[in-house]
Amino acid sequence: MEFLNGTTVSAWIAQAGIWPLIVVLVPNLMFRRYGQAAVKKRMASLLQAIAVFVITTLAAFVMERELTDLVLFIGILIVAVALYILRDKVFPYRLSCPECGVRLDFRTIYFMDDHLCVDCRARKMDSEEADSVPGEYEVVDSEAGDAESGDTDDSGDSDRMDGSED
Ligand SMILES: [Zn+2]
Numbered sequence: 713m714e715f716l717n718g719t720t721v722s723a724w725i726a727q728a729g730i731w732p733l734i735v736v737l738v739p740n741l742m743f744r745r746y747g748q749a750a751v752k753k754r755m756a757s758l759l760q761a762i763a764v765f766v767i768t769t770l771a772a773f774v775m776e777r778e779l780t781d782l783v784l785f786i787g788i789l790i791v792a793v794a795l796y797i798l799r800d801k802v803f804p805y806r807l808s809c810p811e812c813g814v815r816l817d818f819r820t821i822y823f824m825d826d827h828l829c830v831d832c833r834a835r836k837m838d839s840e841e842a843d844s845v846p847g848e849y850e851v852v853d854s855e856a857g858d859a860e861s862g863d864t865d866d867s868g869d870s871d872r873m874d875g876s877e878d
Contacts, residue, residue, distance in 0.1 A: 716782040725771035725784070732768050736761040743823065752804050752825045759802045763791050 725732075740761060743754040770787040774780070795802050805821050808814060809829035816829055828836060 716785065717780050719774060719779075719781055721781045722771040722774040722779075722784045725768055726775045728768070730768070732764050733761065736764050739822070746823050750823045750825055752801075753823050756802055756804050759795075759798065763795055763802075766791055 740757045743750050767788055770784055774784050806827040809816055809832055810827055811832040814829045
């Protein structure tokens with residue numbers, strides 16, 4: 713158990729500074745453009761970043777206070793248990809499409825909550841568009857409505873025509 717009394721691992725993690733955290737946070741910024749389609753994956757990425765932050769901070773703490781790797785390993789164990797308990801939230805990844813079983817590309821695995829392959833998502837989008845207008849268009853509509861509220865005679869006319877058909 714001699715290695716637990718050293719600081720080899722803590723020193724190795726601590727010398728990396730905040731780089732491990734930057735590496736896990738940069739992909740997190742890329743989630744912005746996927747919006748509501750990637751809420752769960754974004755949360756997973758954030759939880760992973762928190763785990764990395766806790767471990768790198770603990771390694772720095774061990775070096776600063778001249779503690780040993782034992783403290784670091786206890787911390788890693790606690791983080792590992794927490795990740796295991798939250799595993800559905802931290803690792804919500806699937807390697808294959810739930811609809812057709814085809815192997816997914818990295819972008820879909822890492823970002824998309826629905827895990828669908830390109831073909832199945834296109835098919836699903838088609839059927840959803842037939843049922844309802846996607847949320848994206850609703851936002852655009854309301855903004856346009858405010859701007860042109862003065863001269864939207866068309867919509868008003870059509871409403872009136874519906875009521876006074878006789
Ligand atoms: Zn598919």
